[in-house]
Every structure is written in structure tokens, then in C-alpha cells.
Amino acid sequence: MDLSYSTEYETFRGEVRAFLAEHWPPKGDEAALKKREQESRFRRRATEAGYLNRSIPKRYGGSEQAPDLLRAGIIREEFNRVRAPMEVAGLGMMMLVPTLLECGAEWQKEQFVARTVSGEIFWGQGYSEPNSGSDLASLRTRGELIDGANGPEWIINGQKIWSTFAQYAHYMFALVRTEPDAPTKHAGISYLLIDLKQPGITVRPLKQMTGGEEFCEVFFSDARTPAHWIVGARGEGWKVSKATLKHERSSVGGAAASRDLFLKLLELARRTPRNGKPAIADPLIRDRLVQLQGSVESHLYSSYRQLSMAGRGQDPGPVTLMNKLVSTNIGHDIARLARDIIGDDLMIAPQAEGAGGAGPEKWNNQFMGALGVAIAAGTSNIQRNVIAERGYGLPRDPATDKT
Numbered sequence: 001m002d003l004s005y006s007t008e009y010e011t012f013r014g015e016v017r018a019f020l021a022e023h024w025p026p027k028g029d030e031a032a033l034k035k036r037e038q039e040s041r042f043r044r045r046a047t048e049a050g051y052l053n054r055s056i057p058k059r060y061g062g063s064e065q066a067p068d069l070l071r072a073g074i075i076r077e078e079f080n081r082v083r084a085p086m087e088v089a090g091l092g093m094m095m096l097v098p099t100l101l102e103c104g105a106e107w108q109k110e111q112f113v114a115r116t117v118s119g120e121i122f123w124g125q126g127y128s129e130p131n132s133g134s135d136l137a138s139l140r141t142r143g144e145l146i147d148g149a150n151g152p153e154w155i156i157n158g159q160k161i162w163s164t165f166a167q168y169a170h171y172m173f174a175l176v177r178t179e180p181d182a183p184t185k186h187a188g189i190s191y192l193l194i195d196l197k198q199p200g201i202t203v204r205p206l207k208q209m210t211g212g213e214e215f216c217e218v219f220f221s222d223a224r225t226p227a228h229w230i231v232g233a234r235g236e237g238w239k240v241s242k243a244t245l246k247h248e249r250s251s252v253g254g255a256a257a258s259r260d261l262f263l264k265l266l267e268l269a270r271r272t273p274r275n276g277k278p279a280i281a282d283p284l285i286r287d288r289l290v291q292l293q294g295s296v297e298s299h300l301y302s303s304y305r306q307l308s309m310a311g312r313g314q315d316p317g318p319v320t321l322m323n324k325l326v327s328t329n330i331g332h333d334i335a336r337l338a339r340d341i342i343g344d345d346l347m348i349a350p351q352a353e354g355a356g357g358a359g360p361e362k363w364n365n366q367f368m369g370a371l372g373v374a375i376a377a378g379t380s381n382i383q384r385n386v387i388a389e390r391g392y393g394l395p396r397d398p399a400t401d402k403t
Helices: 007-023 028-032 035-048 069-081 091-103 106-117 237-252 255-271 283-311 318-347 360-373 380-392 398-402
Strands: 123-126 142-148 151-164 171-177 189-195 201-206 215-226
Touching (some): 007 035, 069 283, 091 106, 091 123, 091 171, 123 215, 151 171, 151 189, 151 201, 171 237, 189 215, 255 283, 283 318, 318 360, 318 380
Antiparallel strands (some): 171 189
């Protein structure tokens, strides 16, 4: 397998490096600006140069570049090399923007996409409910269409949970049951956009065992949203939600992130003492590290293969369904080994912010967070069913037919 880039792409890499050398890190007067302003200015320049927000049309704040997975991979490599900011982080960019571009009305794209791309507005996700986690289609938050004083609007009542950073969000994209008499539970669900800064909505952060408050529960009591703030057709929110989850799973399953985390684990093993020597000198630790490295490198080279095939217009096949599950399993194995390397020092009270990194308390956050990834973007058990049924044509799990 030849993983080298052609002359054309290596020339492009040189262009990206020259751009970064000029613009990151900030120089002169810009070096004194606050970090957020530095990143905002850099992102604008990188977008104008065609390096960021490549799939987003210019009229919505993107750079509108032709799809090219190899160029996108080079950009990611070079930006990560110098720790330059990529696109704005968050659920809005990761999930809502691609969903609106695929399924949204023109006015929704104009009103929300550019402001999300720039970081002006942030979004929360309204999917899971206290009794509707893996079986999302059983959700009970309801929306009723009425004629309001300012025109038709949805009246929303119910509760959502595990909404990431909803306490900071301006808006939420949510699945709401609008057709209670629909023949199946998957039907009758609509995908609504909701202003979180209104009466009738209470956002309550959930205290985690790590000390952080990353997730929230959100209560709706006669909350309102205009009738046209619906993405896709009424009652077809389940179909829209599949587009959203597709983008989330793609983001969660990145092989590069697994490799970065493994490199942090190596550094931990080098500097943590064990029996008077660095932990990496322990034969048992080294053996586990080698096994982990094999998994990480296999995942990484599988992603290269998928990238190469997609760049040639070829279908990589069912292996693409495995990325998120493989990445989750690697994260679990890394967290377990970090726990064993650190030992009793893992009992140090964790910090609320950050995950991974230098101190034991950072790895405490990583260990706890690795467990949550098995649920995020579809539980691992559901992913296994998807791989078996859609990837390999195996019979449907009888248990799923009962729901």
C-alpha cells in the first residue's frame, strides 16, 4: 500500500505550511489579544484562504471548496502540527450545520449556519430523555401546533437530559413528538429548533463524579417555537436525525484522536515512577503498550485506506461502520492502562475542566470520560447490531423487534 502523496498534494502541503508560518501563532500586536480573538481572526483568514469550513458555501460563512479528502487530510495534519485552531468546536458545527445543509430550508441556512460557523451562537442537543436513551424513538417530549398571537407556533412540554453544555447554548435542536397518533413510534417525531433563552425553559447542569458539569437536563413547560422552525417535514424528524447522528459518529470515531491519546499515554509511562524506574521499563507495562500500539496503528492505517479509496471515488465497504466502535474500545484500553500506571494517585480529586494531559487528575477525567463515549453517538451495543445487520447482512437481533 503506497501511502505517499503525489507531487500535486505535496505542493499543496507546502502552501498550507507557508500560510501557517505567516499567520500562526499570532505575531506583533495580535499576540497581545485575548486567545478567543486571536483564534477568531485566524479562522476568518484560514476560511478565506480555503483551509477551513471547506464544505460550507461562501454565502453561509464557509470557503466553498470542491470535495477533496486528501487535501482535507493534509490541512488537518499541518494545522495539528503547529496546534493551529481548526473549525469552531461544539455540537452546532459537528452536528447541526451539516444537517441544515443537507435537510434545512434556505432561510434556516441563512439565519443559523454562518453565525454558528463564526462562533456567534452555540447549540445544545435535545435527543435523550430520562426514559428514552438507547431506545430514542420512545421519546415523550411533545409539541402541539397552535395559532399563536404572532402566527402558528409549537407549544413544547417535556424533558431532555444529557444535553452537552446546554447551560451555555443559545439554541437547541431537538426531537419532539408532534403526531401522537402515528402508527409507529419512529413516525410522528419532528426535528425542531428552539430558542433556549425564553420563559418556560429551565436548564439544570448535572454534577458529574469528575466534579464537572458537562451535561444538563432541560425542562420545557409551555415553551414556544415558531411553526417554521422545523427541519424537514412534519413527522419526519427521525429521518432528519439520522443525518445528524451520521455526522456525530464520523466525528467521534476519528483515528487521529486515538493516536494522539496513545502518545499522551506513552509520555505518562515515561515519566511515572514504578518500582524505582520509569513505568515504561516495566515488562508488563511495555507488553500492554505494544498491544495497544498495534490496535492504534491498525485503526490509523485503516483510516488511511478508507481515505485513499474515498479519494478515488471507491466505497471502502462496511469497515466505515466500525470506526466509532474501534475508537471507543481503544479509548477504554488506554484509560485502563493509564489507571494501572498511575495507581493510587488516581484518587486525587479530579479537575472540572479538561481531559487527558499531564497530571493524574487529568487522567481521572479521561478514565471517566472514556466510559461515556460508549454511550455517546449511539451505544456500543447498538453499533455492533448496525455492523452485523447493515455491514454483513446478519439476521436482525430478535430483541430489537420487540421495541
